[in-house]
Amino acid sequence: MATIRRRNTPLKDAIAHATRAIDKATELEVKYINSFKGRGLFAKVPYQKGDFIVEYRGELISSQESERRRGIYHSKCTVFMFDFCWKERMWCIDAAQEDDSLGRLVNDDHIYPNCKMKRVIAEGKPHLCLFALRDIKAGEEITYDYGGSDWPWRKQAKVQETASDTLSSEEVPQSPSPSKMQAKVQNTVADTLSSEEVPHSPSFSEMQAKTQETGADTLSSEEVPQSPSVSEMQAKTQETSADTLSSEEVPQSPSVSKMQRMWMYMRTMTVEQHVGQGHKVRIIQNVIFHITHTHIHTYINIYNLTFRLKLYLLVMCLE
Ligand SMILES: C[S@@+](CC[C@H](N)C(=O)[O-])C[C@H]1O[C@@H](n2cnc3c(N)ncnc32)[C@H](O)[C@@H]1O
Structure with a gap:
């Protein structure tokens, strides 16, 4: 050659x-x-x-x-x-x-x-x-x-x-x-x-693929927040929900223990006084629900209650 x-x-x-x-x-x-x-x-x-x-x-x-x-x-x-x-x-x-x-x-x-x-x-x-x-x-x-x-x-x-x-x-x-x-x-x-x-x-x-790999490799943990676990995510979601809800949506209870006591009393009273009157029981339950969440709703719903109950609630709130 x-x-x-x-x-x-x-x-x-x-x-x-x-x-x-x-x-x-x-x-x-x-x-x-x-x-x-x-x-x-x-x-x-x-x-x-x-x-x-x-x-x-x-x-x-x-x-x-x-x-x-x-x-x-x-x-x-x-x-x-x-x-x-x-x-x-x-x-x-x-x-x-x-x-x-x-x-x-x-x-x-x-x-x-x-x-x-x-x-x-x-x-x-x-x-x-x-x-x-x-x-x-x-x-x-x-x-x-x-x-x-x-x-x-x-x-x-x-x-x-x-x-x-x-x-x-x-x-x-x-x-x-x-x-x-x-x-x-x-x-x-x-x-x-x-x-x-x-x-x-x-x-x-x-x-x-390489770009993604490189991106992942070169970013530090500080730069890229780590993915949270499911439980962390759930907790975070709950926190976020709570954070983002306004006071109108979730009003604070002024005194949970007092409300709880009142709730127990009303529940007893309701059952005693309105046994057989299902619609009133539902009203009371509705009121109690709101009591635990909002005074405003409580007062609105209170108009549906008996005079005795209204009086009791007023006294309790004034305490
Ligand atoms: C860059 S062109 C090469 C020149 C092409 N043979 C021509 O006549 O224009 C690539 C095309 O050539 C053909 N080709 C290339 N290598 C081949 C092979 N080993 N056997 C059969 N066809 C081939 C295929 O049709 C391919 O799409």
């Missing part, structure tokens, strides 16, 4: 190509593979492990703009939108535009990928670049692992392998849903980026 002279380190090579928005057009070629897989990118020259191969070039947009475009793009286009994390924010390389860039045509291989995606910062902007995982021979298809495990073409390939030895996995791929594409590609970036080169970019759901 011919020795390849590197003019630059792979990182510098990637930056040089990314900043000028050019591909290694003489070293790579696009070939149509089949109707399922579509096109693919192939090496025309051998590459060494670690070499920069190609940039996944497109328009750098915010996650908000990415969401907006997903709403209006056809699914065949959204599959070319590559979400990633940079500076603790989500970004997207929108490569939906059919231009001459080569990176957007690299297919998935989760078993024997020969490249991996890395994020490279050039002139203050992030770029997604593919680097060789191993030596690549001329004529080989350039691939990387999109990540995940449920890509439709992978499942179909397995079914086909089982059903027929004559069909290769390459012959039965299917397009993934756009949302799955995002997640898988993000995972791939996250998995393959070294901490030195670029921070990992998790998927949206991972981001959310």
